Amino acid sequence: MTVALIKTPEDAPQDAQDATTAKASSTRPERRRARYLRITKAALKDDRVRATGRLAVRHGAYVLGGTRVVGRRIWDGRTASRYERMIRAAEAAGLLDEVKEWEQRGQDFRAARHRRRIELLQFALQAPKAIGAATAGGASLLLLIGILLAWANHDITDVAAPFETVADLVRWVSIIAGVIWGPGLALAPWIGLAAVWAIGQHQHTAPQWALPASARIYGDAITPSIVVVAFRDLGISALRKAIEGMGDLGAALLSPIKTAGCGVEVDVHLPSGVSTEEIQNRRRKLAENLNRHEHEVFITIPPQPRTVRLWIADSGALDEPIGISPLMLDENATADYYTGAAPWGQNLRGDLVDLSVFQRHILLTGLSNQGKTAALRALALWLALDPTVDFYIADLKGVGDWRGFLGLAQLLIQGPTDAHVAQATDMVEWGVDEMQTRIALLEESGSTEGVTREMARTDPRFRPIVLIVDEAQVAYGCAAKSPDGRPYGGSKATSRYFQAVKKIHDQGRAVNVTIWEGTQDPTDENLPKRSREGNHVRGSLVLGTESQAKMALGEAPVDAGAAPHKLRRDLDRGTLVVAGGVKMEPGETSVTVRTYFLSGDDAVVLTDRAKARRQGVATVHKLEVVQDVDHLADLAAAVGRERRVRTTEVVHRLKTRNHAVYEHWNGARLKALLAEYDEEPGTLDGYPVVKLESVERALERRAEELAEAQ
Numbered sequence: 001m002t003v004a005l006i007k008t009p010e011d012a013p014q015d016a017q018d019a020t021t022a023k024a025s026s027t028r029p030e031r032r033r034a035r036y037l038r039i040t041k042a043a044l045k046d047d048r049v050r051a052t053g054r055l056a057v058r059h060g061a062y063v064l065g066g067t068r069v070v071g072r073r074i075w076d077g078r079t080a081s082r083y084e085r086m087i088r089a090a091e092a093a094g095l096l097d098e099v100k101e102w103e104q105r106g107q108d109f110r111a112a113r114h115r116r117r118i119e120l121l122q123f124a125l126q127a128p129k130a131i132g133a134a135t136a137g138g139a140s141l142l143l144l145i146g147i148l149l150a151w152a153n154h155d156i157t158d159v160a161a162p163f164e165t166v167a168d169l170v171r172w173v174s175i176i177a178g179v180i181w182g183p184g185l186a187l188a189p190w191i192g193l194a195a196v197w198a199i200g201q202h203q204h205t206a207p208q209w210a211l212p213a214s215a216r217i218y219g220d221a222i223t224p225s226i227v228v229v230a231f232r233d234l235g236i237s238a239l240r241k242a243i244e245g246m247g248d249l250g251a252a253l254l255s256p257i258k259t260a261g262c263g264v265e266v267d268v269h270l271p272s273g274v275s276t277e278e279i280q281n282r283r284r285k286l287a288e289n290l291n292r293h294e295h296e297v298f299i300t301i302p303p304q305p306r307t308v309r310l311w312i313a314d315s316g317a318l319d320e321p322i323g324i325s326p327l328m329l330d331e332n333a334t335a336d337y338y339t340g341a342a343p344w345g346q347n348l349r350g351d352l353v354d355l356s357v358f359q360r361h362i363l364l365t366g367l368s369n370q371g372k373t374a375a376l377r378a379l380a381l382w383l384a385l386d387p388t389v390d391f392y393i394a395d396l397k398g399v400g401d402w403r404g405f406l407g408l409a410q411l412l413i414q415g416p417t418d419a420h421v422a423q424a425t426d427m428v429e430w431g432v433d434e435m436q437t438r439i440a441l442l443e444e445s446g447s448t449e450g451v452t453r454e455m456a457r458t459d460p461r462f463r464p465i466v467l468i469v470d471e472a473q474v475a476y477g478c479a480a481k482s483p484d485g486r487p488y489g490g491s492k493a494t495s496r497y498f499q500a501v502k503k504i505h506d507q508g509r510a511v512n513v514t515i516w517e518g519t520q521d522p523t524d525e526n527l528p529k530r531s532r533e534g535n536h537v538r539g540s541l542v543l544g545t546e547s548q549a550k551m552a553l554g555e556a557p558v559d560a561g562a563a564p565h566k567l568r569r570d571l572d573r574g575t576l577v578v579a580g581g582v583k584m585e586p587g588e589t590s591v592t593v594r595t596y597f598l599s600g601d602d603a604v605v606l607t608d609r610a611k612a613r614r615q616g617v618a619t620v621h622k623l624e625v626v627q628d629v630d631h632l633a634d635l636a637a638a639v640g641r642e643r644r645v646r647t648t649e650v651v652h653r654l655k656t657r658n659h660a661v662y663e664h665w666n667g668a669r670l671k672a673l674l675a676e677y678d679e680e681p682g683t684l685d686g687y688p689v690v691k692l693e694s695v696e697r698a699l700e701r702r703a704e705e706l707a708e709a710q
């Protein structure tokens with residue numbers, strides 16, 4: 001159906017009326033007004049007019065602003081208002097010591113002013129007398145000079161000469177003053193005007209849009225007033241009231257704003273009644289008030305009480321690449337496990353962050369595809385340049401990220417299946433055995449300083465061993481069971497992978513056996529608490545939630561401001577929040593590190609370099625289980641049915657039983673075996689012994705655990 005607007009005869013009078021109105025409205029004044037409006041609009045669009053207008057407003061504002069500043073200075077100089085203002089500011093900031101100090105200064109000022117006024121009053125009362133005395137004194141002096149002149153010249157008229165000279169002087173002064181006065185009087189307002197203009201110009205008292213480009217503060221710049229206003233408008237009423245109470249002294253809350261890398265840093269002392277936590281919880285709003293994205297503002301808690309430290313990035317600076325790794329730039333770069341540190345990346349201040357991996361267990365977490373493998377591999381690529389370090393690597397993703405370590409690592413497992421998890425578990429358990437053997441060897445060596453650098457370089461039995469498990473969540477989450485019925489994954493007492501990692505965390509460090517794990521998206525299931533907490537260095541790429549951030553880094557760093565959950569997925573690839581291991585400012589508990597990216601190709605360049613410096617290694621892809629040895633069963637057999645057997649005798653019997661396996665065993669190693677089952681050797685007549693009941697309890701415990709695991 002078509003709808004049309006059809007005019008009816010009733011509409012006609014209305015149309016006629018409209019036409020008359022239109023005609024009436026275009027009278028001459030109306031038309032003139034419309035023309036002026038058109039001209040004004042066109043003029044306002046003209047660049048020359050706009051520039052002239054800006055110039056006029058700018059210089060007018062300089063004069064007005066300069067006058068205001070001078071007025072304020074004079075007022076401040078003559079009254080106690082400056083002290084009152086400072087007292088209010090200190091009071092609002094909760095700085096009670098400063099309040100007292102300013103009160104004292106104010107009182108001193110008032111007392112001095114009172115003294116000056118009294119002195120002035122006394123002078124006014126005594127002035128006629130003083131003027132009379134001064135005039136009489138001056139006249140007497142002139143008379144005396146005149147008499148002396150007359151006596152010397154033998155001319156009585158010389159008595160009046162000094163009086164005439166003074167009279168001439170006065171006449172000349174009055175003539176000169178008469179000449180200067182007129183023009184001076186005419187010039188004085190202009191000189192005054194120029195002076196206030198200069199002050200206004202110096203203080204940029206014109207509105208931003210009218211200032212010359214060089215003096216303009218762009219939206220990006222961080223100035224004290226921008227920080228103060230950003231805090232004022234955070235929506236915390238105590239903070240707002242305090243800042244408003246301080247007037248333009250809000251900046252007293254801030255430390256000087258310092259350039260720090262690709263941003264600025266400033267400490268903000270909070271007024272009483274405002275907690276640091278409240279500020280941390282409003283990070284996004286604060287960032288927006290500062291004209292930044294949330295990820296461009298970092299809030300940490302420095303050692304000073306009631307203070308937050310802000311690092312504010314230059315707009316967009318965090319999206320710029322940080323450059324090439326020093327490892328790629330220096331072909332002769334070397335590494336030293338004991339004394340060196342891996343050049344890992346840069347902190348937000350733009351300083352190099354290097355990480356010492358010496359006897360440190362490391363855990364890196366993050367969401368998938370954010371740079372976890374690259375960050376872990378970057379550390380290994382540096383350490384590989386120390387030819388005394390051996391690598392045992394299980395890459396449970398197995399897409400070739402670690403392929404460069406073929407011919408460099410002793411062991412390289414690559415793949416995500418249960419069979420690969422089983423091999424990775426064997427690898428870590430081998431690490432436990434090696435660790436225990438080393439503990440025994442260390443005791444035998446009599447070293448009082450652990451494994452020294454010298455020992456690690458000259459004795460192959462103490463070479464640093466780094467076990468790397470990338471995508472460790474695959475191992476923790478593996479439901480498969482080994483032939484003895486124990487699960488590989490999980491976090492139970494029978495979980496083989498978890499238990500082996502735990503043992504290395506507990507004792508591996510001192511004998512140069514360390515483990516580095518990379519895991520994805522941590523949960524309690526795929527990264528047990530005990531495994532998280534056994535690490536010396538914990539780093540996290542972007543994560544989904546704050547609770548995950550706490551799992552990754554620990555509660556304390558996150559409470560103090562570490563926020564991997566605030567990093568941006570995909571945009572902040574390679575950016576890690578690291579707790580422990582890296583150099584920190586006093587009071588800092590974490591550092592945000594933008595790591596240098598070493599691509600797969602770079603990795604091959606570096607591993608080739610490392611291989612050239614060491615003897616060729618025939619990397620194996622899984623550990624051959626040479627002999628399935630059950631240490632506990634062997635111990636039970638060695639003890640037999642005797643209630644107590646001396647430790648030395650037990651070690652001797654074990655060696656007789658299987659020399660290849662027990663060759664290096666001693667009392668300490670035996671003690672470590674019993675400790676695995678929460679047992680310990682006893683003593684008889686001062687000699688250490690193994691008790692039959694301990695062995696039986698250990699066997700029972702193991703049987704129970706196995707039954708539980710079925």
Ligand SMILES: Nc1ncnc2c1ncn2[C@@H]1O[C@H](COP(=O)(O)OP(=O)(O)OP(=O)(O)O)[C@@H](O)[C@H]1O
Nearest residue numbers: 367368369370371372373374520573574595596597
């Ligand atoms: N430091 C870095 N700087 C810039 N980009 C990086 C950095 N590290 C990694 N990337 C980018 O992130 C991608 C993924 O890196 P990587 O494979 O290390 O992630 P991942 O977290 O280990 O992934 P997944 O968990 O899926 O195995 C790389 O291909 C690279 O493009």
